[in-house]
Amino acid sequence: MRFENNVVMVTGGAAGIGRVTAENFAKEGAKVSICDVNPQAGEITAKELGPQASFEQVDVSDSTSVLNWVERVLDTYGQIDVLVNNAGITRDGLIMRMKEDDWDAVINVNLKSAFNCIKAVSKIMMKQRSGRIINLASVVGVIGNPGQANYVASKAGMIGLTKTVAKELASRGITVNAVAPGFIETDMTASLSDKVKEAMLSQIPLGKAGTPKDVAETILFLASDSAAYITGQVIHVSGGMYM
Numbered sequence: 720m721r722f723e724n725n726v727v728m729v730t731g732g733a734a735g736i737g738r739v740t741a742e743n744f745a746k747e748g749a750k751v752s753i754c755d756v757n758p759q760a761g762e763i764t765a766k767e768l769g770p771q772a773s774f775e776q777v778d779v780s781d782s783t784s785v786l787n788w789v790e791r792v793l794d795t796y797g798q799i800d801v802l803v804n805n806a807g808i809t810r811d812g813l814i815m816r817m818k819e820d821d822w823d824a825v826i827n828v829n830l831k832s833a834f835n836c837i838k839a840v841s842k843i844m845m846k847q848r849s850g851r852i853i854n855l856a857s858v859v860g861v862i863g864n865p866g867q868a869n870y871v872a873s874k875a876g877m878i879g880l881t882k883t884v885a886k887e888l889a890s891r892g893i894t895v896n897a898v899a900p901g902f903i904e905t906d907m908t909a910s911l912s913d914k915v916k917e918a919m920l921s922q923i924p925l926g927k928a929g930t931p932k933d934v935a936e937t938i939l940f941l942a943s944d945s946a947a948y949i950t951g952q953v954i955h956v957s958g959g960m961y962m
């Protein structure tokens with residue numbers, strides 16, 4: 720029970736990597752608050768996580784909704800120990816055809832969301848003089864990927880944000896790290912064509928896609944006492960796609 724008495728917030732916790740991350744924290748004794756834009760899936764997930772878990776319908780790109788969520792969690796539990804900025808979307812297309820709305824949506828949900836959530840929890844964590852923030856980046860935020868200018872820019876931005884906030888908050892005992900998954904089997908990747916999936920698999924030295932559990936294990940490690948001296952890092956969970 721590594722996270723007994725810890726309060727953990729996971730964005731986009733209704734499905735995929737966020738859901739498995741929330742499950743793993745709950746199994747290790749944490750009180751977990753998940754948020755998501757999908758209320759049906761969010762309620763079901765929270766129920767399955769058990770009595771220590773709760774769900775809030777929040778669009779993480781909206782700073783007021785985020786602030787309200789953070790205030791409610793603080794009112795309920797009196798502390799916030801871990802924030803996982805996991806919510807993310809894709810709106811793929813080549814740059815010359817990419818719609819402005821698709822650029823804005825991806826930047827807002829994937830990157831501005833982290834600004835909203837970190838800003839809201841950092842004051843609380845600074846007062847506590849402890850806290851863990853884990854941001855979901857992506858291997859493509861480091862190596863680039865044609866057809867994903869908006870997504871890649873958001874993930875590269877997440878890495879810069881991670882390093883800067885890590886430096887700003889370190890003196891208060893708060894660590895900030897990023898996890899960069901490669902090709903993980905979730906709803907996000909399920910819609911890719913077999914051709915694209917095969918092309919991705921051919922770039923993975925370990926020869927297979929990753930699972931949400933592979934990513935969740937790394938997130939739990941970074942939130943644990945074992946990672947107390949690690950901050951400002953990007954940990955790749957990609958089967959070696961990037962070395």
Ligand code: NAI
Pocket residue numbers: 730731732733734735736737754755756757777778779780804805806807808828855856857858899900901902903904905906907908
């Ligand atoms: P997913 O699509 O399975 O789940 C994402 C969750 O975020 C969904 O429940 C969705 O409803 C929620 N969400 C979307 N917009 C939201 C908003 N505005 N506010 C609150 N919640 C919102 O995605 P997956 O695969 O689990 O990805 C999780 C994170 O990992 C994302 O940040 C993604 O970019 C990143 N990632 C995923 C990879 C993969 O291969 N699946 C690879 C690299 C990074």
